[in-house]
Amino acid sequence: MTRRELVISNRLGLHARAAAKLVQTASRFKSQVIISTHQMSADAKSILGVLTLAASKDTPVVLEVDGPDETAAVAELEALIVGRFGEE
């Protein structure tokens, strides 16, 4: 299992389109991907779960990836979050 602590840094937070990007990326991998805030954890392959987290800007999140391709999955998901989902 690989674990990463990150912070949502784009201005709009984990809004619908950003969440969709995250879910699409996570879904490309075999590994199970869990994303958590202090309050709740969600399946990162589920759009509703990720939206329910309601993670706004500056919210700390934890990624926990478990499976055969976890290293690649963590790298891509981290790049996406750190890169602010390609937004300003």
Next chain:
Amino acid sequence: MKVLAGQEVLPRMSAGQFLDRFAGLELELLAGRDGLDREIASPRIQKPGLALAGDPEYIHPDRIQILGATEINYLSRHGGEAQRKALEAVLCKGVCLFLITKGLSPTAELLQVADATRTPLIRSPKTSSFVINVITDTLLDVMAPRITVHGSFLDVFGVGLLLVGESSVGKSESALDLVVRGHRLVSDDLVEIRRRGDGLVGRAPEMLQYHMELRGVGIVNINDLFGVVATQLQKEVDLVVELELWREGRSYDRLGVEEQQISILGAHRPYLVLPVAPARNITILLEVAVRNLLLKREGVHSARAFAERHQGRLARRDDEP
């Protein structure tokens, strides 16, 4: 025993949040404003009684301390240095908050020590019994241990059915199928379960309520699409079924004589693993699992009855010459 995985939260409430939450008790803050970040960690209240007479050993600092007529009258009659010492011994334990009832007046010592130790001192005009009832009732609910799990939760034939399993195993699709067949959705994707006593009540996180994501269609609202009879606000968890892609080599329960249980926040519920494979109609299987649970509750255990009949037949064969 298997334990249901999820994010467990032990809810707490700060003294400041308490003031907001119980505004109906007409609360006023008399002293200890600096301590409003102190946390209440137990839904039970305590009356400090003996502690004020100098025996503070059994004070639970994480509980709300109620100062009613007994306590306030005692303090009023035993003023001065002795009272200050007794109060300091209690308040230095970091008590989350003191609540004076019936609109009684605190002694000067109480006000001073509360301020000095940053202990919130709050007053309500209501009687102790009323205040205690309201607080305990609400806190038992608010502070119940809770867990958020990944899964779909439905009312099927009046039974609370929790579907768990890896993502894309078909939880949402099965849930939709069950709704179409007249059962009621409580929550899809994430389920918040609270434990009260041995009861486990599941409901949707507020944001999510009655929504479902169907791959290829998007997010839909079951309440709007199917009407109020297709959804339900909350439901007791009665049965947990794990959907799993059929794995070659794994042995699934073939008899159903033994019953597996799963632990959710320490409470136990019947648990089945249902393999998913082509040509297996999961919805029908789930309905049958629920019917079978209802039957067992009535005292009819089909698998055991069959096994006993079989055993009897074998025994009779042994008797034959």
